[in-house]
Amino acid sequence: MTTTSTGGPLWLTDEEQSVWRAYLHATTLMEDHLDRQLQRDAGMPHIYYGLLVHLSQAPRRRMRMTELAKDAKITRSRLSHAVARLEKNGWVRREECPSDKRGQNAVLTDEGFEMLARSAPGHVDAVRHAMFARLTPDQVASLGEIMQVIATGLQPEGVDADLPWLR
Amino acid sequence: MTTTSTGGPLWLTDEEQSVWRAYLHATTLMEDHLDRQLQRDAGMPHIYYGLLVHLSQAPRRRMRMTELAKDAKITRSRLSHAVARLEKNGWVRREECPSDKRGQNAVLTDEGFEMLARSAPGHVDAVRHAMFARLTPDQVASLGEIMQVIATGLQPEGVDADLPWLR
DNA sequence: GACCTTTTCTTGAATATTGAACTAGATAGA
DNA sequence: TCTATCTAGTTCAATATTCAAGAAAAGGTC
Numbered sequence: 001m002t003t004t005s006t007g008g009p010l011w012l013t014d015e016e017q018s019v020w021r022a023y024l025h026a027t028t029l030m031e032d033h034l035d036r037q038l039q040r041d042a043g044m045p046h047i048y049y050g051l052l053v054h055l056s057q058a059p060r061r062r063m064r065m066t067e068l069a070k071d072a073k074i075t076r077s078r079l080s081h082a083v084a085r086l087e088k089n090g091w092v093r094r095e096e097c098p099s100d101k102r103g104q105n106a107v108l109t110d111e112g113f114e115m116l117a118r119s120a121p122g123h124v125d126a127v128r129h130a131m132f133a134r135l136t137p138d139q140v141a142s143l144g145e146i147m148q149v150i151a152t153g154l155q156p157e158g159v160d161a162d163l164p165w166l167r
Numbered sequence: 168m169t170t171t172s173t174g175g176p177l178w179l180t181d182e183e184q185s186v187w188r189a190y191l192h193a194t195t196l197m198e199d200h201l202d203r204q205l206q207r208d209a210g211m212p213h214i215y216y217g218l219l220v221h222l223s224q225a226p227r228r229r230m231r232m233t234e235l236a237k238d239a240k241i242t243r244s245r246l247s248h249a250v251a252r253l254e255k256n257g258w259v260r261r262e263e264c265p266s267d268k269r270g271q272n273a274v275l276t277d278e279g280f281e282m283l284a285r286s287a288p289g290h291v292d293a294v295r296h297a298m299f300a301r302l303t304p305d306q307v308a309s310l311g312e313i314m315q316v317i318a319t320g321l322q323p324e325g326v327d328a329d330l331p332w333l334r
Numbered sequence: 335g336a337c338c339t340t341t342t343c344t345t346g347a348a349t350a351t352t353g354a355a356c357t358a359g360a361t362a363g364a
Numbered sequence: 365t366c367t368a369t370c371t372a373g374t375t376c377a378a379t380a381t382t383c384a385a386g387a388a389a390a391g392g393t394c
Contacts, residue, residue: 011291016299019311023298024217026314027194028240029321039352045380050191065343073195078381080344085379102342102389124178131190132183134316142309144186147193149301154196206382212350233372245351247374252349269359269372 030130037126042119043089047074048082049123052091052116055108062107064097079106091115197297204293209286210256214241215249216290219258219283222275229274231264246273258282 012020034046042049054071055061063071069079083106086092091112097103108116132140179187201213209216221238222228230238236246250273253259258279264270275283299307 010288012295012299015311016295016307019307019314020294020298022311022314022318025240026318026321027198029318031194032240033321047380066341073192073199075382076343077345077383081380084344097342100342100390102387104343121177127187128179128183130321131187131317132179134320135313139309139313139316140183140186142306143313144182144189146302146306146310147186147189149306150298151189151193151196153301154193154200154297214350231372232374236373242352243373244353244375248350251374264372267360267372269357271373 033130034126038123041122042115048086051082052108052112055106056113056116062105065104065106068106200297201293205290208289209282215253218249219275219279222273223280223283229272232271232273235273
């Protein structure tokens, strides 16, 4: 069989192509759906909402910028811009880090927390209706395994050995 | 059990939460990975590449703007901007539609086709290595079913009854 | 301490995306 | 035909993202 420089076959099989199209289609629609839902109900895109969720789960509702960026899988640059926006909304504030003068903590404000508390049920609802309500328990389990395999494979080298995305 | 206005349970189960995190994590990493790969090897983001692929598969390598936007699941506005950019690169050109003077066809140029031919193997490789090479045949089949269920559920109402994404 | 490298975070410019407003042409009904 | 409405596509302004460059502090090493 014809192979590539990396040893795999050159093209995808028909089934793989069809799965790939379905994957692209579903993930695109899901992201659009949640972006719209959150823009409407919480006034921000999905990724910004995710930042607030991360902060809400951190001890004392605050995190170093770099740690937050790592957890949320975005660049520090993007996070800087995002936090600036969330700060304008009053949902996050920056705080100097006592132990490292270069550092900043992003802190979820009470306003931010309340906003999250208000919008979380609607968001969870959207996720459940779009995904979990439509899948059998076996499919949910299978999806979880598959997504972990993919994430592990794409994870940058040398990442924490304790598989943080399993927490 | 506490339920929402739509009748579902209020929160996700622990397993669902973990699957949802894995889903977000994997899809984010995948999109970033492919965006970088294509930006590096083809000089454009994933979605733009997808537009060229769509055109390459259309009869006479051309499509009405609205049809292309629908197939690629993006807004007409976004498509207008994207085609303007691809036109600058010489990979697409616009052509008036003979049957409807409002209409435009986006046409894949020969240059565009050659660029696609050059970069497709690398892209397919990236997709295979990130996804299919890591999954068992059962997992591939399962992923396909799951993604179709999700896509079908999010599909706007009144869409073509012949499930175009299965083609 | 002096020097070099690394880490942390921000900034600015270029690009991309969104949503609303808009133009031109098509369509349908009187 | 006249008019109202709808559709195709673009444009603008506001927002978001990327990438490269930069400032400031920390961490080595001599």
